[in-house]
Amino acid sequence: MRDVAALPTLPELCQYVLTALCQHDNLDPDQTPLEQALITRxxxxxxxxxxxxxxxxxxxxxxxxxEENRILYYNCNGERVAETRLSEGPDPRGLAVA
Known part of the structure; x- marks a missing residue:
């Protein structure tokens, strides 16, 4: 699955990812918490x-x-199952480093 999406804000990005991850295994997004962690380079x-x-x-x-304007999705076996290209996305430099 390769999609293109415009997700200009971080909340929109998070909601989109949650929906996509839940959809793969028919999980309810309202009942499934989304964990996230910052990636730094x-x-x-x-x-x-x-x-x-x-x-x-x-x-x-x-x-x-x-920096690549894309989201890569993986299943529980570590296999890539989908990719979304972002036509518009949040600036990763705006994320806080803890």
Whole structure:
């Protein structure tokens, strides 16, 4: 699956990723928490790691590569299952480094 989406804000990006990750295994986005972690390169933010966990320790995850303007989706076996190209996305440099 290759899509193109305009997700100019971080909340829009997070909601889109949550929906896509849940859709793959028919999880309910309202019942599934989205975990996220900052990805840095040379000490600067460059994207986000997302993960959802379903029943029986099912875990799907996605990587938002902000500098590449794309989201890569992986299943619980580590296989890439989809990709979304962003025609518009948030600036990864605006993410806070903890």
């Amino acid at each position: 040379h000490g600067r933010p460059c994207g986000l790691f997302f993960q959802v966990q379903g029943p029986r320790l099912l875990k799907n995850y996605a990587i938002w590569a902000g």
